[in-house]
Amino acid sequence: MQPSPGEMLRLWFEEVWNQRDASRIAHYLAPNGVLHSLDMAGQDAQGPAAFRAFQEELLQCFPDIQFTLHDVIEDGERAAGRWTMEATHSGDGLGMSATGERVRISGMSMVRASGGTIVEAWDEWDRIRLVTTCGVMKPV
16 A cells, blocks of 8 residues: 555655665655755756755755654645754755754645655745854844
8 A cells, every 4th residue: 555645755754864765765756756946046856866966965964964744734645744854064065164053944845646656846944044054144
């Protein structure tokens, strides 16, 4: 039996992010799955390899990254979740030099699943808090 979209979202955060099991990316994300507004610039990515490149870059900056998924709402082929991410900025990357600062940001993700995989996802997260905490930008 295939997991529901809500269960896929939960497993994605636990297995792909918290356990850092890159082999699970292609298990949950369709080969042509589109990840809308994924990176720091809000650009889209397509497929497991593109997501993996983003994950590697984020883990380079925040090797101890951990996500907590607080709420998941499911409706048919879609699920949405609210989450927080906590990490230490201990590596260079994403245009930022390591600061050693502890970072906590919030975000929301929505997925659309079909045939047992995620075919489309939308991510909105507090990029401003990330860059201000890491000293790239000064708070206004």
